[in-house]
Amino acid sequence: MSSAPRVYLAGPDVFLPAPEAWLERKKAICALHGLSGISPFDPLAEEPVHWSALPDWHGIGLRNEAHITGADAVIANLTPFRGPSADAGTVFEIGFMRALGRPVFGYATTARPFTERTTSHVGLHAAAERDPDGLLVERFGLFDNLMIAVGITGSGGELVTEELPPEQRWSDLAVFERCVMRAAAKLLR
Amino acid sequence: MSSAPRVYLAGPDVFLPAPEAWLERKKAICALHGLSGISPFDPLAEEPVHWSALPDWHGIGLRNEAHITGADAVIANLTPFRGPSADAGTVFEIGFMRALGRPVFGYATTARPFTERTTSHVGLHAAAERDPDGLLVERFGLFDNLMIAVGITGSGGELVTEELPPEQRWSDLAVFERCVMRAAAKLLR
Numbered sequence: 001m002s003s004a005p006r007v008y009l010a011g012p013d014v015f016l017p018a019p020e021a022w023l024e025r026k027k028a029i030c031a032l033h034g035l036s037g038i039s040p041f042d043p044l045a046e047e048p049v050h051w052s053a054l055p056d057w058h059g060i061g062l063r064n065e066a067h068i069t070g071a072d073a074v075i076a077n078l079t080p081f082r083g084p085s086a087d088a089g090t091v092f093e094i095g096f097m098r099a100l101g102r103p104v105f106g107y108a109t110t111a112r113p114f115t116e117r118t119t120s121h122v123g124l125h126a127a128a129e130r131d132p133d134g135l136l137v138e139r140f141g142l143f144d145n146l147m148i149a150v151g152i153t154g155s156g157g158e159l160v161t162e163e164l165p166p167e168q169r170w171s172d173l174a175v176f177e178r179c180v181m182r183a184a185a186k187l188l189r
Numbered sequence: 190m191s192s193a194p195r196v197y198l199a200g201p202d203v204f205l206p207a208p209e210a211w212l213e214r215k216k217a218i219c220a221l222h223g224l225s226g227i228s229p230f231d232p233l234a235e236e237p238v239h240w241s242a243l244p245d246w247h248g249i250g251l252r253n254e255a256h257i258t259g260a261d262a263v264i265a266n267l268t269p270f271r272g273p274s275a276d277a278g279t280v281f282e283i284g285f286m287r288a289l290g291r292p293v294f295g296y297a298t299t300a301r302p303f304t305e306r307t308t309s310h311v312g313l314h315a316a317a318e319r320d321p322d323g324l325l326v327e328r329f330g331l332f333d334n335l336m337i338a339v340g341i342t343g344s345g346g347e348l349v350t351e352e353l354p355p356e357q358r359w360s361d362l363a364v365f366e367r368c369v370m371r372a373a374a375k376l377l378r
Contacts (some may be wrong), residue, residue: 057329061339065287082311082320085271088280092336095284098254122271131271133359136204140246143276150250170322175300 004036005187007105008068010075010094012087014040016170017059029177033184037075038067064080068097074156076181077176078090078108078144079169080090084117085144098151103186106143107179110173111163114144116133193225194376196294196369197257199283200266203229205359210246218366222373226264227256239251252276257286262346266365266370267297267333268358273306274333276278287340292375295332296368298361300352303333347371 016022023039030037033083041156044066053057068074074097081087089154109127110117115137118124122131142149143159153158160179164172198215202275205211210227219226223249240248257263263286271275282291299306304326306363311320319325331338332348341348346351349368 012324015327017319017323055329057331058339058342061253061335062343064336065339065343069288079326082307083274085272085274085277088274088277088334091277091280092284092287092334092340095281096288098281099258099285099288118271119375130206134206135201135270135359138204140244142246144247145281146250147253147278147281150247150254151281153247154251154254170324 004031004034004037005072005184006038006070006075007075007183007187008038008071008093008097009040010068010074010090012079012081013077014089025173026176029173030180033177033180034188035180035184038071040064040067042067046059064093065096068093069100071097071102073097073103073105073183073187075105075107075179076174078106078107078148078159078161079110080117080144084121085113086148091145091148094148094151098155101155103155103157103177103183104151105157105183106148107158107160107175108143108161109164109169109175111143111161114142116154156185156186193220193223194373195225195227195259196262196264196372196376197227197260197282197286199257199263199279200265201268201279203269203278207278209359214362217366218362218369221368222305222366224369224373224378227260229253229256231256236361254285257282258289260286260291262286262292262294262372262376264294264296264365264368267295267337267350268299269297269306269333273303274311275337280334280337283337287344290344292342292344292372293347293377294346294348294368294372295337296349296364297332298351298353298358301334303331304328311344326368345375349376 004075027037040175078086209230216226267275351364
């Protein structure tokens with residue numbers, strides 16, 4: 001499998017209970033489709049010695065960046081996280097990979113459009129132009145903020161979404177697997 | 190001013206009323222401190238012809254990416270946006286610049302820590318370990334998700350925050366100016 005395309009598994013999945021085991025399941029699904037999944041929990045092949053003196057959060061962040069830099073693509077869990085948008089760490093990683101010029105794939109266990117999630121989250125009328133702070137509600141018919149859409153579409157990636165019942169949002173892997181299959185179709189051809 | 194360091198002005202400021210005029214005010218503050226501010230509304234010096242055929246959102250996103258690529262640094266408005274974290278588009282742009290290896294500066298008109306904003310937003314007890322979905326509450330004592338902290342600290346940037354009354358969150362420019370001064374001290378030396 002050493003020549004399999006390497007895909008970094010971005011997402012708030014690291015916040016789930018037993019996240020290492022969960023990420024191993026994702027890696028197994030990647031392997032099934034000919035891809036080599038990289039978990040944020042994976043150690044680096046070699047790590048600069050001085051990193052061990054850094055605070056935990058700094059080491060984790062640098063390791064994630066190194067994993068992305070060494071990957072051929074990112075597959076990101078864009079399921080909305082404590083608000084209308086994806087997890088901030090995940091969005092950072094998408095932007096990071098986008099700047100490296102490699103494909104970003106995304107998936108989510110809801111298919112509700114960004115505008116609808118935004119107005120609903122803020123408690124606005126569905127047609128409201130602005131929120132109570134006077135800030136415009138983005139209305140481009142996209143799944144999340146337009147930069148995320150450009151990071152995916154512009155990089156040759158794909159977005160896979162499906163509307164699942166709320167109680168399955170963080171326990172489903174079928175939508176992820178469909179995204180892995182799309183990524184494999186692109187990366188293995 | 191053509192040799193002034195170029196700083197891309199990232200933030201949900203583009204969603205404010207009269208955003209072009211607001212961004213011009215930010216550019217004027219940059220100029221006052223020897224920096225050349227780049228607004229997301231600025232035209233590119235030259236733009237690929239085929240971009241004009243793209244949907245609005247795609248053209249906007251590619252233009253933002255080109256502005257960042259041509260900038261020496263980013264100054265990002267990290268004021269929490271419709272949830273505990275910064276605006277997703279802004280976070281994408283921070284990740285993008287971080288991958289390019291140039292400094293990212295951030296500021297916010299609140300100084301409340303991320304953990305406190307998160308538990309308060311989700312309606313959790315301040316000491317809650319997990320949210321109702323079972324997802325861990327990040328507790329690193331940082332201002333936002335750890336990737337944002339690494340994007341700033343790791344790139345040699347700085348974070349400037351100040352707790353302002355809610356009604357001043359989106360109308361204040363003093364915190365931004367303090368951040369510009371920090372960026373100028375770094376970029377002009």
